[in-house]
Amino acid sequence: MTTTGKVIVWGVVAVLVIWGIVSMSKKDGTESETIKIGFIGPLTGDTANIGQNAQAAVAIAVEEVNNSGGVLGKKVEVVYEDDGCNGATAANAVSKLINTDKVVAILGGACSGATLGSAPIAEAAKVVQLSYCSTNPTISSAGDYIFRDVPSDLFQANYAAEYLVRNGKTKVALLTVKNDWGDGLNKAFTDALAKAGGTIVIADSFDPDVKNLKAQFTNIKAKNPDAVYFVAYTDASIAGLKQASDLGIKAQFFGADAWDDTKIWSELGSLGNGAMFTVVGTNSTDAFKAKMKVKLGKDDLIYCSNYAYDGLKVIAEAIKLARRATGPAIKDALYKVKYTGGVSAKELMFDKNGDPTSAAYVIKVAKDGKLSELAQ
């Protein structure tokens, strides 16, 4: 090879190397211009509606944050990942968000299983994870970096127990689904009822895929309780309430937040009359509902979406307070932040477990297939 040839080859190599360095540093430049926040939620599968609804709410929150100048002079960017309402998928999604997208905080998941499955990864990587819909009590102790802005089921059980005793329903039968959610509520309700001055006359549970609760309800009927605290998901609730009505149980039926599924009441029709349940209250505004309608193209607002919207806003607030977008700084700031004027609760602060300090519940009552809020 001639000298000229060598010069040309080396020249080409040099140009390529310089071009490569320049383009890489340019990419680095754009990355540091935005603050990345991860989002996980069930975007496919059974509970996809909850995830997609929350995604829309988060998108609205991001636009609002960026239109008012962003955070630390930078724009906020959200990376959305699907967790399929499943712990293993959520864990993968969180690993990807932390290692590939280098997010500084994660919003999600919706399902308690997804949050519990992915929390150890966020905790180990010192990245804040804030759930907008998971109510299982064990999330309180899932780690220092794990937060949620929805209240734990402990509050819900207290609220239900106090309501029942206040209304003279002191003899209560307890029937709960055998999983993390049902067991958590079972224990919390038993403690809360004893404290409120009521007694559990009979307690039983059932497997999640069982719908034949006839023998359980026969036992319950024999004890003649004032109320039945029945913790179940949609399918078992429909079958169970029908079987209880077949048996002619006259007690007050009281359920948990999963009863906020309209399918239960439209299937049961008049058979569900008088059944009550607690559900987390929201501070939703008409303006927010209108924005959601524009975003989704239909009138649909799931209560968790209020919490997803506020979740993003409160993370942005914490980054501003910390003046740095790093995991430990955001974590410390979240414990100090006081966020007001949200659409979920009037005021949001976190206690030492990363749970909201206050919880507002409403009681809904079913009549002829429709739900209405009980005036208190």
Add this chain to the structure above:
Amino acid sequence: MIFWQLTLYAISVGMFFSVLAMGWGLILRSAKFFNLAYGGAFLVGGYMMFLFYRMWNVHFVFSILLSLFGSGLYMLLSYKFIFSVLLRRKAKSLILLIASFGLLTATSAILGMIFGNQSTLIARHLSDIYTVNVFGAVLNLAQVVAIVFVPVLIFVFAYIRSSTRFGRAMRAIEDDSEVAELVGIPKDKTLLQIFFISGTLAGLGGIAEGFDLGLIPTSGLIIILPTIVATVVGGMQSFWGGILGAFILAIAQQLTIVFFGGSWVQAVPFVILIIMLLLRPQGILKR
């Protein structure tokens, strides 16, 4: 009162599993393998009933006939295109079991895609299934129909089995299918009929389940396990064995809920199965 109520519940559950064990036992004794696709026919019957009766508002009687035909056809076609081919190749019963399990899984996955994974109720209004007072206890319409109608069905089948030409052919194949073929019994045709009838019985179970509790796509597998237990406990080689096993199972489940609590109810069939296999592996009744 509680005892009488639970007795009635045990009887109605026993009737439900009797139908399923009867249909499943037919295939087990004639084709000699554990046909899990039986759960698929259960689902096909139930979901077809939902489609015709609730979604398309077809008259009850036509819906039920179409659904029973559909579930029978499902089982018949599964024999024609899958099991008969494998049987002709003298495949081991393990291979047949795996093939039938595959068919069940595919069926529930497809039905899940079409109808969703949430519970599907056949009744147009749940209040249509009104309750009847039976000497102080209550039963709903679906349970009353089961208690009245299933014994009739069982005796009709017992009669067909003992006294008709088809019944004799069936028993001959159960005894020894090769000898039966040698003496001129049309084995393939008889097996097709057996699979069809077995499918309609599974479909009937699916329809009852859809009216009483609601169907989910995994019901097919959930229901086949106690059916197997009932048949094995009662005696695999006996027509009456499956029915006896069904009632033992139903009574044991009710007693478990009363004495140990509802979360144990799924475990009980298998405890009975293990004890039975240790003490008397051929089942309570012999042929």
